[in-house]
Amino acid sequence: MKSEKKSYEDAASGVEVTQLTDYKGHSHHFYFTNPGWYANGEKLVFSSDRNNRTNLFGVNLKTGGIEQLTDLEPIPLPRELEFLRASKNPVIDEVYFWHDLTLMCVDLATRTTREMHRLEPGWCVSMTNCSADGKYVFFGSWRDLSDRIPTDLLRGYVGFRETWEARPRSRIVRVAVDSGEAEVVFEEDYWIGHVNTSPTQPDILTFCHEGPWDKVDNRIWGMNSATGDVWKIRPTKPGEAVGHEYWMKDGIHVGYHGHTSQGKPMLGRIRYDNTTARESEFPGQTGHIFSLDENLIVGDGSGVIRVWKKEGESYAGPRVLCRHDSAMRIQQTHPHPRISPDGGYVVFTSDRSGYGNVYTAPLAEFESLPPAD
Numbered sequence: 498m499k500s501e502k503k504s505y506e507d508a509a510s511g512v513e514v515t516q517l518t519d520y521k522g523h524s525h526h527f528y529f530t531n532p533g534w535y536a537n538g539e540k541l542v543f544s545s546d547r548n549n550r551t552n553l554f555g556v557n558l559k560t561g562g563i564e565q566l567t568d569l570e571p572i573p574l575p576r577e578l579e580f581l582r583a584s585k586n587p588v589i590d591e592v593y594f595w596h597d598l599t600l601m602c603v604d605l606a607t608r609t610t611r612e613m614h615r616l617e618p619g620w621c622v623s624m625t626n627c628s629a630d631g632k633y634v635f636f637g638s639w640r641d642l643s644d645r646i647p648t649d650l651l652r653g654y655v656g657f658r659e660t661w662e663a664r665p666r667s668r669i670v671r672v673a674v675d676s677g678e679a680e681v682v683f684e685e686d687y688w689i690g691h692v693n694t695s696p697t698q699p700d701i702l703t704f705c706h707e708g709p710w711d712k713v714d715n716r717i718w719g720m721n722s723a724t725g726d727v728w729k730i731r732p733t734k735p736g737e738a739v740g741h742e743y744w745m746k747d748g749i750h751v752g753y754h755g756h757t758s759q760g761k762p763m764l765g766r767i768r769y770d771n772t773t774a775r776e777s778e779f780p781g782q783t784g785h786i787f788s789l790d791e792n793l794i795v796g797d798g799s800g801v802i803r804v805w806k807k808e809g810e811s812y813a814g815p816r817v818l819c820r821h822d823s824a825m826r827i828q829q830t831h832p833h834p835r836i837s838p839d840g841g842y843v844v845f846t847s848d849r850s851g852y853g854n855v856y857t858a859p860l861a862e863f864e865s866l867p868p869a870d
Contacts, residue, residue: 498554502561507819507858509801510866514819515857516850517556518563522546523853524554525846529787529833530693530743531584531626533592535605538838542566542592542605543855544580544829551578553592553603556855566608572597579651581828582624586674587696588631595622600634600672613677614670623690628722629748630699632674635682635722637689637704639667651828661688661708669704671722682722687714697748701769703730710738710755717742717753719769730771734758739765746789746838754786754796764805764812766791779805781815781869784825787835793863795843797821797832799870802845806863816866819858823847836860 501519506512518524524545527533533542540555547554553566572578576597583594590605598616603609616622616638623637642648642663648656667689672679683704690707700723706713716739717730730751731739736758743752745766752766757778764786765776775791781803783796794805794812800822803815821832823846830853832845842859 498563498565500561501563502556509817509820510861512819512858512861512866516854517541517558517561517857518543518545518854519850520545520547520854521852523827523829523848524855525581525829525853526833526835526844526855527583527585528581528624529785529835530624530691532587532835532838533583533585534838535585535590540605541844541855542583542585544583551580553580553583553594555605558857564608566592566605567603567610569596569610577651579829581651582622582636584625584627584634586627586631587629591674593625593627593634595625598622600625600636602674613674614672614679620668624692626692626694626702627674628694628699628702629697632699633722634672634674635669635692635694635702636672637667637669637692639688639690640665652826657707658709661713664688669702669720669722682725683720683727691742693742693744695748695769696744696746698769700724701748703742703744703751703769705740705742710740711736716740717751719771728771730769731765731767731774732771736760739763741785743787745791750791752786752788752791752794754783764794775810777807777811779812779815781805783815785831785833789836789838789840793836793840793860795834795836797823797834797845801869802832802834802843802858803869804860804863804866814863815869816863817869818843818861818866820849821845821847821856822849823853829853 600614668684688707695701739755767774783798788794802818805812805814830848834845
């Protein structure tokens with residue numbers, strides 16, 4: 498498939514932004530907690546709506562050449578087929594995704610697919626994530642309440658608060674990559690979402706209690722899947738809120754943002770064992786955030802990709818890396834910025850052209866970037 502790659506100079510910062518896709522249908526990279534690089538970092542997996550179907554594709558970051566990785570039958574609404582919940586194995590070039598209630602795998606080299614596990618009817622599927630040793634895929638699921646709660650979480654969070662209030666039975670499931678053997682490693686009567694595995698600790702993961710950040714009993718939870726131990730990470734006090742948690746590169750620390758009991762925005766990082774938390778109030782606004790460590794953080798608030806740099810115990814900035822100007826009407830076109838594994842650039846999604854497309858922007862020297870409004 499020919500290259501759709503093109504570049505332009507960002508009007509706000511002067512940074513050269515590269516647009517990797519250009520098709521009259523939405524394309525997006527994986528959710529910001531799930532890296533999608535493969536072929537030794539030379540290619541990136543993305544989802545795209547083409548020929549009235551949604552499939553996985555790969556783009557060569559240097560040449561722009563595109564390859565189709567899956568050829569799947571569409572799934573009718575309300576479940577539909579989407580790849581925000583997809584994840585890549587960190588050891589081998591495989592991607593795991595949902596096709597209706599079937600957990601599937603695609604080999605990125607051969608483009609062959611196989612079924613791994615089928616969830617029984619009556620359950621909803623959530624984010625997939627692979628253990629650091631590449632042996633297991635984890636995912637969260639919860640009882641389907643759509644027969645009594647109108648639900649469309651991808652477009653406007655319809656039913657979000659009502660589902661949280663209903664406290665649906667939820668599970669964390671572990672599936673062996675080689676055999677497909679599945680095991681429920683945790684379950685409870687609270688809405689579980691965002692199962693995120695440590696990139697370096699094979700048995701350690703986080704999950705969240707879904708719902709309004711300032712209303713849930715506790716947002717971020719840790720789990721040792723080998724022992725079954727579960728604990729709170731960064732418990733909140735009245736008036737506080739945290740969320741959009743993600744693993745930093747060391748697989749030991751978890752990043753997040755939120756606000757203090759006084760309503761002031763805050764950036765934080767904490768060890769997965771709920772020790773050595775460091776938090777700083779920060780200027781500006783953000784939606785999602787991501788960083789490889791605590792030194793440089795990117796976010797996607799107010800139409801721009803913003804950058805904060807740690808200086809002492811606080812953060813300088815924000816500065817504008819580039820504009821994204823995404824309308825963000827659906828989850829697939831949220832920017833969800835993520836820094837590349839080598840720290841050289843940011844990948845994000847935007848529908849600034851009218852359709853969702855995948856972009857990259859080099860992480861220019863912080864001091865060279867203009868201040869954000």
